Amino acid sequence: MGQLIVLMGDDEASIAENAKVYWQQLAGEDPDPFSAEVFKETTELSSEQIFPRFLESFQTPPFMGGGKQIWLQGFSGFSDEVAKSAKKVEGLALQIREFASMLREDFPDDIHVMISSSTLDKRKPLYKTCKELGKVLEFKKPEMNNFRWREEVANSLKRISQELGMQLSPNIIQYLTEVIGTDTGRIYCELEKIYCFAGNQPSLNDVREVCVGNREAHFFAFTNALGNRDLKEAISALNQTLTHAKNADSECIRLVRQTATQFRKILHSKVLMMYTKCNAASLYDRIQQFSDADREKFAGNLCLAMSAWQMKNTAQQAEKFGGQELQNIVKKISRIDLLHVSSSIPNRVLLETLVMEIVHGNKVA
DSSP states (O other): OOOEEEEESSOHHHHHHHHHHHHHHHHOSSOOTTTEEEEEOOSSSOHHHHHHHHHHHHHSOOTTSSOEEEEEESOOGGGGOOOTTOSOOOHHHHHHHHHHHHHHHOOOTTEEEEEEESOOOTTSHHHHHHHHHSEEEEOOOOOTTSTTHHHHHHHHHHHHHHHTTOOOOHHHHHHHHHHHTTOGGGHHHHHHHHHHHHTTSOOHHHHHHHSOOOHHHHHHHHHHHHHTTOHHHHHHHHHHHHHSOSOHHHHHHHHHHHHHHHHHHHHHHHHHHHHHTOOHHHHHHHHHTOOHHHHHHTTTOGGGGOOHHHHHHHHHHHTTSOHHHHHHHHHHHHHHHHHHHHOSSOHHHHHHHHHHHHHHTOOOO
């Protein structure tokens, strides 16, 4: 039998980009139109119209002998596939079932097939057949409820930027992670914008210029500046955040609560550094050596789920504060949060006061 390559999952952008690479490997850089065919849905051709053409090509020997490569590109019709136990099967569902049988019983040696789709169902017969007979690659978007989603997105950013010949600093990777969130389909678009604007070695300021409009990105810039005790940067990020906010008062409340979370992480990092007697540079490696008893002892510590870069960055910020100072800051943030809903003082004034007290180390108990 010939080669069978399947790219599937819910990350359509990654499927599309990787499919280009695999198609080039399968059909060559300059595919021969007599031996390489691509079947793709368009506004004029539906999945019901394309699939029969794909099947006909699969069953037709190469025109000039040798081998033939066919690609069913971005196919949406696999959502019509029915379970193996279904009795009444017709239309596209019947054709999909017939294709699965062809793969098992009559897969020509000179026909090589690639399928890219976000609708292939792992519970259905075709997936199981492809898994058994060919190479199946699954591309999944990180899930927000997975505590490692930031690490997964950051790894994707590193991998894709390297493929594109771009050099991105850890700060840029972290910033873009917050901008993109779990929408990994934006990675290529954002990197292309950055490259066009600043080349293959952009600065963090360059990236902020072209990748804006995401609240999480502004929040990252704001809390990162607070952690670094950089008043100018913190006020600048705060102004950007409130400028883009639909409701400035609500955004102030949100920023205070997000800042509370960030400083709890910094405080937790400080606790780990004191316990392990490590500095920021060595903390992550030391924690990887934790015993089960250590992990149980610090089960509620927010830093244990961090990536190496996140932990190092948070620990470096923790080194800028005393332990008691951090405890007092967390208490002060809690009081400011309460004042937002119980005081007549403008929310922005409360937040800006908090910023100055954190950065300058005023008494905040």
